[in-house]
Amino acid sequence: MIEDDEGHARLIERNIRRAGVNNELAPFTNGTEALAFLFGDDNSGQVSARKQLLILLDLNLPDMSGISILEKIKANQHTKRSPVIVLTTTDDAREIQRCYDLGANVYITKPVDYDNFANAIRQLGLFFSVMQVPETQ
Amino acid sequence: MSASRFNLIRVAALFSALGMLVLTGIVVLSYVTLERTRASTEEVLETRERRGALVDLLSVIQDAETGQRGYLLTNEDRYLKPYERAVKQTDERLARLAKLLQSDAQSSDFIKKLSTAIDAKLAELSETVALAKAGESAQAIALVRSDRGKQLMDHLRELLSEKRNDVEARLSDAVASQRENAAMLQWTIIAGGVLILLAGLGATWTLVRYTSEIVKARTEVELLNAGLEFRVQERTVELQRANEEIQRFAYIVSHDLRAPLVNVMGFTTEMKSSLETLAALTSDPIIDASPAAEAARAAVATEIPESIGFIQSSTKKMDSLINAILKLSREGRRTLNPEAINLDALFQGISSTVQHQLLEAEGELVINGKLPTIVSDRLALEQVFGNLVDNALKYRDRARAPRIEVRARHERDGAVLIEVEDNGRGIAEHDHERIFDLFRRAGAPDRPGEGIGLAHVRALVRRLGGQITLTSELGTGTTFRVRLPRNLRLVLEQAGELRG
Numbered sequence: 001m002i003e004d005d006e007g008h009a010r011l012i013e014r015n016i017r018r019a020g021v022n023n024e025l026a027p028f029t030n031g032t033e034a035l036a037f038l039f040g041d042d043n044s045g046q047v048s049a050r051k052q053l054l055i056l057l058d059l060n061l062p063d064m065s066g067i068s069i070l071e072k073i074k075a076n077q078h079t080k081r082s083p084v085i086v087l088t089t090t091d092d093a094r095e096i097q098r099c100y101d102l103g104a105n106v107y108i109t110k111p112v113d114y115d116n117f118a119n120a121i122r123q124l125g126l127f128f129s130v131m132q133v134p135e136t137q
Numbered sequence: 138m139s140a141s142r143f144n145l146i147r148v149a150a151l152f153s154a155l156g157m158l159v160l161t162g163i164v165v166l167s168y169v170t171l172e173r174t175r176a177s178t179e180e181v182l183e184t185r186e187r188r189g190a191l192v193d194l195l196s197v198i199q200d201a202e203t204g205q206r207g208y209l210l211t212n213e214d215r216y217l218k219p220y221e222r223a224v225k226q227t228d229e230r231l232a233r234l235a236k237l238l239q240s241d242a243q244s245s246d247f248i249k250k251l252s253t254a255i256d257a258k259l260a261e262l263s264e265t266v267a268l269a270k271a272g273e274s275a276q277a278i279a280l281v282r283s284d285r286g287k288q289l290m291d292h293l294r295e296l297l298s299e300k301r302n303d304v305e306a307r308l309s310d311a312v313a314s315q316r317e318n319a320a321m322l323q324w325t326i327i328a329g330g331v332l333i334l335l336a337g338l339g340a341t342w343t344l345v346r347y348t349s350e351i352v353k354a355r356t357e358v359e360l361l362n363a364g365l366e367f368r369v370q371e372r373t374v375e376l377q378r379a380n381e382e383i384q385r386f387a388y389i390v391s392h393d394l395r396a397p398l399v400n401v402m403g404f405t406t407e408m409k410s411s412l413e414t415l416a417a418l419t420s421d422p423i424i425d426a427s428p429a430a431e432a433a434r435a436a437v438a439t440e441i442p443e444s445i446g447f448i449q450s451s452t453k454k455m456d457s458l459i460n461a462i463l464k465l466s467r468e469g470r471r472t473l474n475p476e477a478i479n480l481d482a483l484f485q486g487i488s489s490t491v492q493h494q495l496l497e498a499e500g501e502l503v504i505n506g507k508l509p510t511i512v513s514d515r516l517a518l519e520q521v522f523g524n525l526v527d528n529a530l531k532y533r534d535r536a537r538a539p540r541i542e543v544r545a546r547h548e549r550d551g552a553v554l555i556e557v558e559d560n561g562r563g564i565a566e567h568d569h570e571r572i573f574d575l576f577r578r579a580g581a582p583d584r585p586g587e588g589i590g591l592a593h594v595r596a597l598v599r600r601l602g603g604q605i606t607l608t609s610e611l612g613t614g615t616t617f618r619v620r621l622p623r624n625l626r627l628v629l630e631q632a633g634e635l636r637g
Contacts, residue, residue, distance in 0.1 A: 005396050005397075005399075005400065007397075007399075007400030007403065007404065008396065008399060008400060008403075011399070011400070011403040011404070011407070014407070060393075060396075089392060089395050089396055089399075090392065110395075110396075110399060114399065114402030114403045114405070114406050115406065117399055117402070117403060118403065118406065
């Protein structure tokens with residue numbers, strides 16, 4: 001989970017857990033750390049090989065744009081099949097198109113109203129629980 | 138610049154006047170000279186005639202003398218005939234001369250003298266002829282020999298020759314004056330021609346200078362104009378950029394404000410659910426023993442829920458405000474889609490959406506006359522006029538049935554003015570500008586609303602290249618006037634916004 005707002009990260013985690021998802025969750029608050037985790041020190045992505053990854057991505061990050069992270073994930077042979085779920089406050093039509101063009105699997109706008117937000121995250125959690133995630137190469 | 142132009146005009150006029158003056162002078166002088174030439178020509182002719190008459194007279198008297206001499210020599214009547222004819226003609230010739238000399242002052246004296254001399258000569262002649270006729274030839278010849286006849290003839294000749302000299306002097310005078318006239322005419326024409334040429338040159342020079350000055354001034358104006366156009370274009374681009382920046386700013390601000398708001402709302406909800414656990418605990422009699430039990434129960438049951446309630450209502454309000462800004466900034470970024478829109482149909486549509494409210498309030502929406510068709514953006518127009526009609530119903534005067542009237546007319550500059558008039562509660566004058574501001578409202582806050590509608594309407598109307606104004610009287614009603622260009626496509630083309 002790449003999300004710069006720790007409050008949001010905590011709320012998302014709580015709601016996913018409430019939906020019964022018990023998988024390991026690695027939170028990152030900036031792009032640099034997240035990329036280091038995904039592609040390793042040699043930047044090859046070898047570290048992600050043979051893992052089942054699902055990436056929750058926020059577009060507004062302090063050090064880089066979430067879109068460039070998305071590009072890198074989809075361009076890397078090890079991570080390109082890992083589902084990426086863009087979860088962000090932006091609902092600009094062009095931004096949404098761009099993300100899907102780059103290979104994002106799902107784009108979710110964070111509802112501002114908390115009830116809707118919580119509801120959306122819980123449903124996302126339910127979705128996770130039935131979702132098949134391919135193993136990376 | 139204007140002074141020099143004035144001078145130029147004056148100089149040109151001066152040259153023209155000078156040319157005219159010279160021309161008039163030439164005409165007058167020519168006329169005078171011609172008149173004088175005519176007079177001297179007449180005099181020449183007259184003088185010639187006089188000379189002829191003098192010569193004729195002398196020759197006729199000589200004829201008479203010749204006839205007398207012949208007769209005296211031959212005593213033949215044959216020679217008497219020319220004598221008699223000549224004597225007969227003398228009177229006639231004298232009369233003609235007298236008539237010709239009539240205009241001269243001393244002519245009567247001369248004629249008298251001449252007439253006396255002729256009479257004397259003719260008397261001498263007739264005397265000798267009479268003597269010869271009577272056969273006294275010797276006596277007649279003696280009379281001739283006495284030289285009286287010769288003296289008389291010499292006297293006559295002298296008289297006539299004197300006059301002839303006189304006449305001839307006058308003839309040469311007349312000829313000289315004629316020559317003088319011709320020379321004068323020549324000089325007049327030459328001098329006049331030179332002067333006219335100078336005046337023409339002067340006028341041409343002035344004109345050329347004036348024209349070149351005009352051309353220079355026009356070039357200057359053209360340059361300034363081009364500069365002005367360039368500056369206007371530059372400013373327009375700057376303004377557009379500033380406008381875009383503001384919209385981006387509004388978008389980013391509203392967007393970034395949303396993220397912390399989600400946290401506030403999220404954790405408030407989390408707190409609320411945690412509170413339920415606490416409430417279960419405080420309701421347990423186990424804690425009765427604690428001295429803080431009552432306070433804890435009060436906090437859990439009333440104080441904390443109340444605080445949470447305030448936090449939630451405030452965040453909800455803040456959320457709707459941010460949404461409004463976001464909506465406005467998004468509206469500014471939306472691509473307009475110009476199409477032909479029948480305003481009649483548009484208002485019919487709006488009327489049917491508020492039909493329920495109208496029925497409830499027993500009000501009516503009247504479309505006055507036929508509304509025109511314009512080229513504009515349908516969605517924007519629906520929002521603008523939908524908002525105005527909604528407001529008219531929302532802020533109606535509860536004391537009377539609402540009546541909304543819509544009318545439109547063409548303006549001279551290719552715009553359409555659409556008026557939406559209501560009989561609602563009206564807007565105080567100091568609020569006329571304020572109501573268009575974001576989050577500002579006017580009058581009693583008894584109706585729900587966030588103060589977004591009219592700000593939105595004004596932003597839309599401006600984007601469509603129009604203006605919105607209003608007149609209103611508190612307690613009587615309000616009229617909103619929306620001025621829109623008849624063809625939005627032209628406006629967008631001018632702004633370089635239309636693609637494709």
